[in-house]
Each structure stands twice: as C-alpha cells, then as structure tokens.
Amino acid sequence: MFNVIALILALAGAVEESSAPRTVSELGNGVWQIRFGTPEAFTPNVFRECEPRWEALDRLPKDALIPFDLNGITGDIRASRTVVSIPCDEPDSHIYGFGLDPGAFDQKGLRKWLSVCASVVGKTGASHGPVPFYVSTRGYGIYVDTARVPFVHVARLARKDAPAREPSADQAALSTSEKELYAACKAQGTRQVVFDIPGNTSGIDVYVFAGPTVREAVQRFNLFAGGGCMPPLWGLGLKYRTHSNAMEEEVLRLAKSFREMKIPCDMFGLEPGWQTHAYSCSLAWSGERFPHHQAMVDQLWGMNFRVNLWEHAYIHPTSPLFAPLKDHSGEYLVWEGLVVDFPDPAASKLFADYHENELINKGISAFKADECDRQFIDDTTPFNYPYFTKFPSGIDGDQMTQLYGYLYQRSILSAFKKKGLRTWGDVRATTALAAPLPFNLYSDAYEFDQYLRQLVNASFCGLLWSPEVREAGTREETLNRIGMSSLAPQMCLNIWFMPHPIWEQYNRAKNEKHDLLPKEEQQAMAGRIRDIANLRMSLLPYLYACFFRYREEGLPPVRALVLEFPNDPGVYFIDDQYMYGDALMAAPFLRAAHERSVYFPADCAWIDFRTNKKYPGGTKQTVQGDPGDVPLFVKENSLLPVATPVERVARDTIFDLTVCVYGDTPAPMALIEDDGETYNYERGQFNRVILAWEKGKIMVTREGNFPETRYRINAWKKIQGE
C-alpha cells in the first residue's frame, strides 16, 4: 500500500529465540518498517488519511544513523498479546512523545498506558490523543502501529538475567517508610523500551525514523503520516462557542455584539441544542429553538462568521441517519444511539454524505466531534459501547474505541474534501498518523499546567491541542488562559455553560446566576480580550506560514523547545515554554500569575516582543507582565511579519504587514499566499512571499502562480533589543 520502492531485506543471521519472524524494509529516506508476523487488519496505518510524503522525506538529511542495530528490535507474538522490545542503551538520553500526555514530559522510567481516555490518569499517557510513538535525544523515533492499548515500559524493567548491577545509592538494606519503599528501584531500569500489547495475537509493524536529532525524527514521522494539515486561513481566527441553550435570536445578537465591540471572531460554535435530540444525536435542526436556522446561518455568513456545529456519532432513533446506519453500526447502543461502523466504507460514506448534503451544502463550515473518546475504568456512566462490541466491519470494540475519533474525523473531512473545501474542526479523540487531519483536540479536564504540557507534548506526535477557555475563578487566570489560547494552533473560547459572554462574567456560577461584573469591568475585560485576539490576528500570516511548513516539512507550528534546540540540555525538562513558529518563544503565566521564570535557550539572544528587552541565551530569568500578556520572545536574527489586525478573515481579506527585523543577520522567511480555503494549493496555486533582509532593507520576492495579492508589505522596522 505504500508508494515506495520497498527494499525487502531478508535478514541474515539468527533471529533471537523469543522473536517472531521479521521482515525489515527501508521504506524511504530514514524510515524503516520492521514487520513481525501478520499485522492486524485495523491499525492507524491501515486507515491513514494520506500517502507518506516520500519526496519531502527525501529533502531531509541522508544517511542519519540509528544508534542501535535494527535486529535488536524483537517482537514476541503470544496467545494473548504481542510484546515488542526496542533497545535503549543510552543512560544519558531523554525520551519524549506518546501523544497528548497531560501528566508527563520526560518519559524515561515510566510505565505508559496508551489508552484513548476521557480522564487524566497520572503519568500514564492515557489521553485524548495517545500515540505509540516516541523520540530519543539520541536522534531517532519509534512508532508501533497498533489500535490496541499498549502498556509501555520506558527503560524501567529489571530482567533477572541482566548483568549484576551495583545497588543504587538511595537503596538502603531496609526501607521502612512508604517513600523509601517506592523510590527504591530507580536504578533497576534495563535498557529497553517494551511495548506490551494485550489483544494483539497476530503480528505488528514497528517503524523506525532517523534523526540526526529529535527534530528530524518528528519531521519524518509527520511526513510519513502524510504531512501536517493545512487549516483554512479563517480557521486561525477566534472561535467562540455559544451557550448550550442559546436559541437563534441569542446567537445572532451575540454575533452582532462581536462586530459592534470590534472583538475579532471568525467562527461561532453551536452546542447540542441546535438539534431536535441530544444525547444521542438526531443531527437535525430543532425547529423549536432554530425555526429560521437557514436564515440565521446565512446572516452569520453575511457577517463573515463561519458556523461550527457540535455533535457526536451516536445516532438517535429519530435521526434521518438512523435507518440507513442501522445495519452499519455496532451491536450495542450508546445513549440509545447507534455506534457508526466507520471502518466500513459504506458507513463512513453515509455519515459523510449526510453531513455534506444536509449541513455543509447549507453553509456549515466545521464540526465539533464530541464524546468519541474512551471512559476510564473508574467511570461507569454509559458513555461507551462495551469493548467487546462486534461491528459488521469486523473491528473489535477495543480497537474501535482507540480509532473512533480518528475515523470520525476522516469521515467528516471526506465530505469537505469532496467539495474542495478546507475545514477546521474540534475532536475529542485521535491517535497516531493524525497530522494531516485539521482537527484540534480538547478536553473536559481543565488544569492549567496540564493544558500547557499538552500543548508542548502534542508537538512530538502530530497532534493539535486547543487549550480552550471555559471559565476561571479570577480575572487574572481568565486572561492568562485566553492569552495561552491565543498562542495555540486554535484560539477558542468555549463558553457553552455560561448564558452571558465571558467578558460580562468569567466566574461560571455567577454567570449562571446572571450575577454580572460591573459595566466598566465588563468593558475593560472586553477590551483586554480584544487586545489579545488582535495580537493573534496580527500574527495570522506568520502562523499560516508555519502551518504550511508543517505540511511541507512535517515541522509543527507549536514545538517543544527540545525540537528547536535538540543539543541544549537546558531544555530537556522544559514543558512550560514552547516555540510558536520559527521566531517566537512563548512562556505562559500559569494560573493567575504575572511573574515566572523563563529559560532562554543557549544558541542565540532573545528579545521581548512587547518591551524589546534583550535576554542572553543559556540563562534563566524572571519575567513579569500583565495578566493575558503571555511572555513572548523573538529569537534574534528573525524576521517577524506583523499584520494590522482584521476582525475576521474573508475570501478577499488583504493583510497589511510590517516586517519586524530582529538582529543584524536575520534569516529569510516565506509567507504563503493562496485562497485560504480550498485545496488548490495542493495543485500549486499558491505563492511563497519571501522576505529577506538585504543591504539594510527588506526585499520581497513572490514565487508561485497564485494570481492575487493577500499580503501588502507596508513597512519594516529594525529592532535591536535593549
């Protein structure tokens, strides 16, 4: 199934006793597949959205070495499970990845449990986007292609037959406190990463991605997935989700108030109440709450608002989709609704066609695909089908639970693709190889630290994380959350449980009781939100270019610092700062803070985006700021195009740009100019607008055959930093 000249290498030499027969194939530049037995019929790779981007992979470094013999990878296929072991003989290395992981960053020594999961489960990596992929700072990545739920022992197991070790210094002969007991085994780690995959009894593919650093390993993984997604330009504006009980007049009133108050906004999200029935979903407009829904959608279009509809894929008996899907669904119901058998192409098409004909054709631009995750073991509410559910396609319930969100996205996306339109959705679960899918993950959990860590961790595995804002106890935290959201792939205020806009009252309980802020505080709050959203809008052309790089090079727009500075040990534990594109480093204030410590990576100086204060690399310093102003630093020798903020992005929007020149020898950068909403860029309909600093001024070069101009470069300014 790969568009590749596969080199099937029959392995010379003995295979280890416990390992199943294997085939090693070099699939492309720095990408190997090691096959044990017969892989299962339902894995992320089987349902990949795109072919790997082999030609883009070819542009990455050649001959990057893997620091161990690929024959050292073993796969043991047993009656109830498959066990894959990967060498990890690197005492000083660090390991990152495993998906969205809210709980852990540096993964060594941990036991992961890579389940799609609605809850945060310690440091297990159970999350809305678990991915059986990791990278090592020794410069490689490993992906195990499974839709089962693996336990992964990351360099922590002690084999009986391992060479004798010195007892660790912290291990006394007698441990009597609980603390001593459970700390006693740090030194035990063997030098392997072991995937224990219960339920897989036939075989598996393991993929190895070369470096030379974590950065290129991640790029290769994302390009293998098909490259990063390209959002519509309007998707990068603010999304506001309205109150769950909002009726059409209320939605229109709120939409108008955004324009009147000049708070930028590009998308309105409607919650379950747009339907005649939820939960489960009818996917049909409620005549009671939205009697003139088509007129409302048209009016919103007229104000340049896109509409995003909440839904889930459990289909209520009153839905027009119920009868057609009855024979294309699982044997058990969820919330009395059918569970769509997405792996069955007929089921996926029925679902997609309905969305196309009934919703997309009538002006809907995106969907929020909710409740497609897996409940944790301690949760006995009825939101999941049982894991043994049978589906007509033959997938088993366990695999389905891991893949449901992923396949759900693919079905929705196929409807948009058929119409040649991009979309920018929300989804509550995904898995590996999701980089090409234009959906942002979100969560019911709401811990500030975890939101930030997920933003960082998402960058290792081809995921997009939306640290949406729902409420906060204080003004400061509300603004800090909005600030962080503004410097994420998607900016989203998800105000579904508040009857009033968040600037009228950020406290949920008070908002629900209509106990609003004093008028002047409301205005001040709205003003701050406008400022924050305007900052995002001013960075929109820059962000769009970052996404294009995600697509072309597999380099995500938001990045852990270790992806940018793989050789600076100072960043190996930093999970609360990140690169926002090539030029910017963000270091959000946590909770209600207005001060924090920031590490400035070693190989360059940094200039505060707001104050122009300069910080030398390799230092850690305390910074202050106003709530909502995420500390933001420009890497010296960068060009940063800053736009005059627009309130919304229309097909004909033209951005006025000022190029900020940081340092004396800035590298050139390329903006991307296209229609912003179709797939014509895939057929070459785009321009690279290359900005370069030459002889003391900005040179602009356009390459490409998109006939329109969307960026006017009006000015530049040189910023030295102080």
Add this chain to the structure above:
Amino acid sequence: MFNVIALILALAGAVEESSAPRTVSELGNGVWQIRFGTPEAFTPNVFRECEPRWEALDRLPKDALIPFDLNGITGDIRASRTVVSIPCDEPDSHIYGFGLDPGAFDQKGLRKWLSVCASVVGKTGASHGPVPFYVSTRGYGIYVDTARVPFVHVARLARKDAPAREPSADQAALSTSEKELYAACKAQGTRQVVFDIPGNTSGIDVYVFAGPTVREAVQRFNLFAGGGCMPPLWGLGLKYRTHSNAMEEEVLRLAKSFREMKIPCDMFGLEPGWQTHAYSCSLAWSGERFPHHQAMVDQLWGMNFRVNLWEHAYIHPTSPLFAPLKDHSGEYLVWEGLVVDFPDPAASKLFADYHENELINKGISAFKADECDRQFIDDTTPFNYPYFTKFPSGIDGDQMTQLYGYLYQRSILSAFKKKGLRTWGDVRATTALAAPLPFNLYSDAYEFDQYLRQLVNASFCGLLWSPEVREAGTREETLNRIGMSSLAPQMCLNIWFMPHPIWEQYNRAKNEKHDLLPKEEQQAMAGRIRDIANLRMSLLPYLYACFFRYREEGLPPVRALVLEFPNDPGVYFIDDQYMYGDALMAAPFLRAAHERSVYFPADCAWIDFRTNKKYPGGTKQTVQGDPGDVPLFVKENSLLPVATPVERVARDTIFDLTVCVYGDTPAPMALIEDDGETYNYERGQFNRVILAWEKGKIMVTREGNFPETRYRINAWKKIQGE
C-alpha cells in the same frame, strides 16, 4: 478432578449462533458446570485448596430452581477475548458479590472491573479480593472461573436488536447539563450480566449455584470451594503489629506491658525490620536488630504470644532462597527480587519448605503476605512485574498477578498443614475459591465507610476482611475503628508506623514526634481498648462456633443482612450493618459518630446487647452509644454464650461461660470444643457442646470424642428486653 458423579448432559436443542460448543454437567446438589471450549490451564479452580464438600452440599435444599434456562448462558470465544452472557430477566432483583468491593454494594447497572488492585477504583470492584461470583435475590449464584481481569456489565447494556423501549421519564429530548447527560441511560439496561474476559481465547467454565435464596447460593459457592477455613482458637484473639523499626528489646518490653496492663493479646506481628533486607525480602533474621531472635520468640511463647512475621514473595539476592528459586521464578525482578513461580509445584515447595524449616519449626505461627496485589494503572512505581512476564510454569503475568496472593497463601498454608498446625495469617490479595484459606485481607486504603462495606461484601464471596486499626485523627474515631475491628473475623491493631503504642497517642504525626497524650488520657485509652478487647474475648467461643459453621455449611461468620433475611426488602441496600454469627447484629458508628440510624430486620425483635432495650423488627431507629461501643443487637430467641474474658488463648485455656437467653423460645446452638490448633477436628476430634433452652433452664449436651473440656457452662441468665 472432581470427586463427583458428574452427570454429563449433552444438550438437546440448538446452541445460539454466537455461543461456543458447551457441556453442561450437574456436579452436585444445586451446582452446575457449563463448559465452553477448553478452559485455561491457570484458574482459581485449577489451584483450589480443597475438594468441594459434596456431602455438605447434599444437606442443603434439593431441587432448588434456577429462574432461567441454563441454555440461555452463552460463551463466545474470540481471537482476543471470551464473552460470557448470563440471563438476568428480573427487573426487581438485586445483585451482590464480585468480591471485596470497597465501592459498591447493590451491583445492578454497574460496570465492574475485577482486577486485583492496590487502590480503590470507584465502583468497579477492583480490590484486594475481586471474585467473578455474584448472587441474585432471585435465588442463585454465578461463578465464572477465570484468572483474567473481566469487565462485567451488570444488567446495563442496550442491544441494538432489543425490543423498543419507552424512553425513561428522566430522559428529556435535550440534555445539556453534565448531570443530565450522564444520568440519561438508566432505562437502557438489558437483561443480561455480561463477562468480557480479554486474554481468554480458549474457553471457560461457568458455575451455577442454586438457592432457593442468596443465602444458600453463597453456602453452595463456599462449600464448592471446600468450605470455610477453621482458624486456630488463639487466632481469634487480638493481634498487635509493632513499629516497623522495633528491635527485640522493644518488642519484648511492649509484650510485657500488654500482660502488665491486662490488655488481651494473642499475637505479635513483626514488620519488615526483622529481616536483613527489605524491600525485597531476605526472609532471614537481622542479627543487628534481633541478635537473640530465637530467645525472643521463645520468651514471647512463654508469655503465650504467637509471632507473625511480615514478608513478601519477592526474594532478594542475599536471601538463602534466592539461588534455589532462581530457575523457578519470573523473567523480571520486583524491587530487585525474584518473583516466585508459585504455580510450579517445585517453586511452591521450596518456598514452603524454607518457611517450615527456618521459621515455623522455630516458633513462628503466622505470616503477613504483603505486596502480592496489583498496582492500578495510574501507579507507575515499580511494585509489579510486567503483565507480560513469562514464568517457567507457563502462566502468563496477567494471570499471575490475579493469582499471586492466592497461590502465596496456599504455599504458606502447605507448610503449616504438613506440621499439622493451623495458622491465621494476613494477605493483601486473593481471588475466588479462597474460603478454605485462613488468611485475612487488609488494605492501605483507610476510608471508614469502605472498611465497613468490605466487611459486608466479603461475606458474599468466601473472603475474610480485617478492618485493621492504624491511627485516627480523634479519640472517638480511634475507638470506633477498634470497636469495628473487634467485631470482625480478625481483630488487628496494625501500629507499624507508630513508635509508641496506640493508647499513648492515636494521632500518627504526634506519635512519630513522641508527642504523647497526658498520662491519665493514656490510661483511659488503654482502659477502653482493654474493654473492647475483653468484649471480643467474651464472644470467642461463640465466634469459634460460627467459623465451624462456615466450614461445615459454608455460612460465613460475618454476613450481609440480606444473607440472613433474604426476603426482607428493607435490607437490600444495607451495607453498613451486618450479622456477627447467628445471634448478633452489629451496626458500627462511622468515623467519630456516637449516634446512627439502624434498621431492624422484619421477622423478629432485637435486644440491645448492652442496655437490653428491645426494638421491634421492620423499623428504623436512631441509636446512641459511647465511642468504641459498636451498637450490637441480639436477635430475639437466641442463646448467646458469653465467656469470662481471658488475656490469651493457650492450649489448656478453659472458658467460663454464661449463657444469655434472649426470648422465650430460643433455638439451640452448638459450641465447638477441640484442641483449637491442629487438624484433628477433621478426623472427628471435636465435641459439639449443644446448648438448649428446655423447660425454663439451659440443657447442655456434649456430642463427640474430644476428651477434654474447654467450656465450663457456669450460669445462664434470661433476658427479656425492655
């Protein structure tokens, strides 16, 4: 393998499409086995301690009916799991069981996850003693014989092809609050109990136990297991576990102070520090802390204290057992120690022989088998071997984790049995068919409500639960905890983390800082503890008789009220009161309370054990009492033999009894008289001392051939209740 005339009934009629071929066998009176495919080689039944007690089963009611066709039970064996469905078409029935379950009592509508587990996990039934057995108030029990971790859907799944149902009243068309959403499906429950058993891919045995009520179903299950265990008589006295760092002088000093203060105590428990190394365990005496350990053990014996040693079955390289067990252990280490391959008879014998020769022969009477449970998913400390561990016996790590505590008990017990001695141990994990094992379960969790619920739930599944006392924030709660422990199978003060006895300071932090209670408070506290322990000692002959009944009839000494009053709907939700033998009902005060509501079951009156106040059956009333005085009620028309408390039970102890006569027509009861410490009772060396109320006085009849008298019936008193 059964000592039974099995009626192998080839089933007439078609087997359902999804069900594997089956064999139905009637194994004994009211016990059926339904076999699907080929059962696995490692299950609780394969490792049963005793043969079923078929002759005792024959004394239970004959021809009790199962309210559904046994052919309605299906077993579906798949590539990654086996799914067993049992009819449950009983809208008004209640279901109990699934083992120790700290979180739930009435099990209908829940999803269980029957994992041996160190943590409390909501209402899943994950616990130190999960048991895939349940009973229905319709009068039957079902046991699924597996050492896998099943999910059990207890009458909660909604099949797509089920007949259409009316929407439930609480299900609105539009649910928008979280509460509505997750409550929306109560009416969905289909009428099946479904066991989903991942990892079982070959087949399974399902056992059905007849009633006519839950009581007889539990009796049959316990008799099928081999009947309840018979503790040594001394085991029913108080056990005190000493501080983890205690050295031999301290242990002896404390032992003497018990005798000086006349607080009854029969057993001293030593914590990890008795060994040269822990964690993992050397199982060898520390010369440093216990230089004269044999003399100490002998001295304790001289004061009639039994010694119980803490340990776990992860064997440290410095242990004499390490070399012999190296080839009889799993491939991975825990705390650097070997994991014993207990299913291998050679491994179990090596372990047992070491205990016999080095410890039991030198005066040790019992062991506390710790850390043999399974860590929960969120726990990444290194206390478990990985679930894929291979063992020479062929058991896989998943099965081993479920069976480790069970097999550990069996190994220890075999050493005592070989010497003809009974024991009374502690264990941190067990599973089904454990009724014959004389070990009490305990836990690191410490919620008062859960401790009480576990005491009640243990009674459905052949388990013993020890609500041990470790500390408490207040004097009242400390005493209430000690009170509850005194009315449990084992009374245990587990003071391992306090350097001073609990009566000198019940607050852990203060005790650790040597911040003790004022002297007079210490004395008062010691006095209360003495009183509570004396009450237990006065009930010791009664309790011993209850255990004998457990052995002979499968009726546990501690019982949920529904086991005693299966036809009184008033008890169907009561998980905080219990029968203590046939005559007594206990209703512990929770936490620091000194008042609570008590339900008095319907078919008789109840007399307060302390005040003689009489309560009519079928009522709910508020009762008060002093902290530590568990409200205790005698069922009218009972004979309750009360002993003059002794401080400890020796081989030659004779109990002086007063028979309390409650009501005008009390039923006779039988005390059991034997040596109290060997297995000679199994060969008939015991007396039934039958007490009967005839013509206004107590008649005593001795039946049996035990030559000694251990009970002197000195007096009786008639108590009417007021």
